[in-house]
Amino acid sequence: MSGGGATGPLLYAVAAAVLGMLQFGFNTGVINAPRSFIESFIQDNYDASPGLLFSVTVSVFAVGGMIGCPLASWLMDRQGRKNAILLNAAFGVIGAALMGFSKLATSVEMLIIGRFLIGINCGFATTASPTYVSEVSPLRLRGAFGTVNQLAVAVGLVGGQVLGIDVLLGSAEGWPWLLALALLPAGAQCLMMPFAPESPRFLLLSIRDEEKAREVLSRLRGTTEIDDEINDMHAEERAERQEKKFTIGDLVRTRALREPLIIGIVMHLSQQLGGINAVLYFSTTIFISAGLEEADARLASIGVGSVLFVMAIVSIPLMDRLGRRSLQLCGLGGMALFSVLMTVALNTYENNTTMSVFAVVFTFLYVAFFGVGPSSIPWMILSELFGQGARSAAVSVGALTNWFANFIVGLTFIPLTDLLGNYVFLPYTVLLLLFFAFTYFKLPETKNRTIEEVTALFKK
Known part of the structure; x- marks a missing residue:
């Protein structure tokens, strides 16, 4: 091969x-x-x-x-x-x-x-x-x-x-x-x-065992013609050495890095505080509150994960065709729309049992729009906004932000439901609209742009 x-x-x-x-x-x-x-x-x-x-x-x-x-x-x-x-x-x-x-x-x-x-x-x-x-x-x-x-x-x-x-x-x-x-x-x-196998990159650049790295890489590639890839790793390391390493503190203090960091943090917040994990953690509870029997609500919850699976496949070719910014805006806008429609359906199903079905459908569409962009773009955008020297620190901040926001949603959804009842998704709607506005005005398109071109935008 x-x-x-x-x-x-x-x-x-x-x-x-x-x-x-x-x-x-x-x-x-x-x-x-x-x-x-x-x-x-x-x-x-x-x-x-x-x-x-x-x-x-x-x-x-x-x-x-x-x-x-x-x-x-x-x-x-x-x-x-x-x-x-x-x-x-x-x-x-x-x-x-x-x-x-x-x-x-x-x-x-x-x-x-x-x-x-x-x-x-x-x-x-x-x-x-x-x-x-x-x-x-x-x-x-x-x-x-x-x-x-x-x-x-x-x-x-x-x-x-x-x-x-x-x-x-x-x-x-x-x-x-x-x-x-x-x-x-x-x-x-x-x-x-x-x-x-161990990562050939780790063997070559961290342990300095080129012989072992070549052996592993040959097995992974099914060929001994690996000199180009080994040379690329060495070239990447030389470029890394020449570029200054930035800490998290440097990202905050350096003006040209602070703006892309804020953009990346807000993208991660938009993924979680838009309410998606309220649906992933509590969809059975939501469907019961929409008038479904508990057994039916559990069956409907399977659809939530299935929609995410389908959208993960659908979004792959769209990412490089339509661009990150367009898909993020489309996803946040769709989630905001269907969170409103979910709220309407949850509050009218008692007078119109058809609205129970619509509550499930609107929830699926809300999840589908999450899968269009907000599902994956926050995880990739920080890598595309920062050069090699600052990327590791920026990605760490993004991941911590994401998990912290995940914690907030998981902890507060049940108390929010007790407080707001079937209007529980309205706070998420407000946040989604704010995230949409921020994305529209602040997020640059990174499609078909080199790291140098993207970072230059923030140095102006």
């Missing part, structure tokens, strides 16, 4: 790594359906508001994610990409086991700690998996393999929602098994990663 193709060892390495992203999707979607059973478990074993403790159980996942992101960067630089991912998978097994055995031990604390640990595991994966996949992939397949991460998230999300229906594991007896299934991707990764 000629170099640069999708060889067996390359496909194996990518599959092993993206199990971490599948884990992330699974644990985002899995908590949705069994809410009533988990609240009953909390009520039976703890003298506190079950709604509040369920909110803590949901949102502590994001606290773990905020720890996992920087931990991944630190550990990957010291232990290598492969060993860091392997250690994280073992950590995921522990978190899944704690959640699975929490009911048997009648311990709400075990459930919350397990959810926190699996959050660290997933936050780690959102940094480690894209880095590893990017570094083992040939240049011409890097974009395609990069989208595999998003597809794995969508597959995990749908899987968690399907398994949560009442005829499978969405029951008072089944929910601990449902949460314990996080053992499967973590366990599979523990078994697969020892046979996956």
Whole structure:
């Protein structure tokens, strides 16, 4: 096979790594359906508001994610990409086991700690998996393999929602098994990663073992003609050495870097504070409030993950054809429109039962517009707004912002629902309109522009 193709060892390495992203999707979607059973478990074993403790159980996942992101960067630089991912998978097994055995031990604390640990595991994966996949992939397949991460998230999300229906594991007896299934991707990764290669880039540039890097790269590419790629890595390293390294403090203090940093932060906030995780975490609750029976609401929730999966595929060719700015505006505008229509449907279904169906349809369309742009653009935009020297610090700030906003939405949605009832999505609508206006006036189009051209915009 000629170099640069999708060889067996390359496909194996990518599959092993993206199990971490599948884990992330699974644990985002899995908590949705069994809410009533988990609240009953909390009520039976703890003298506190079950709604509040369920909110803590949901949102502590994001606290773990905020720890996992920087931990991944630190550990990957010291232990290598492969060993860091392997250690994280073992950590995921522990978190899944704690959640699975929490009911048997009648311990709400075990459930919350397990959810926190699996959050660290997933936050780690959102940094480690894209880095590893990017570094083992040939240049011409890097974009395609990069989208595999998003597809794995969508597959995990749908899987968690399907398994949560009442005829499978969405029951008072089944929910601990449902949460314990996080053992499967973590366990599979523990078994697969020892046979996956280390990143050739890490071997060459961090360990300085060119012979080993060449051996691994030849196996990944299926050819010994790898001199060009080795030379490109050396050239990239020389360019990095010549460019000043910026810390997070430098990004804030330097005017030419501060504006793109603010843009990147707002893009990440728009992804979360537009309310998407309110739907991903609580869609079953939303559909019940729209008049559906609980079993039907769980079935409808599967559609949420399915729409995200389809849109992950649809958005791939659109990204380079229509551009980041256009897709982000389209996504935010559509989400704002359908959050209003969802609110109308939720408040009129009692007088018109057809509106229950419309509430579900409008929710699906809201999720579809999220998939158009806001789903993936915040994760890529910081890499396109910053040069090599500042990119790592900027991406770290973006990831932390994203997980923090995720935590806020998870913690506040149930109290907001208690306060606002079926008008709960209106605060998200207001924020979406503000994010739309900010994007319109501030976000430059990065399509077909080099890093130098983009950074020059902010130096004027």
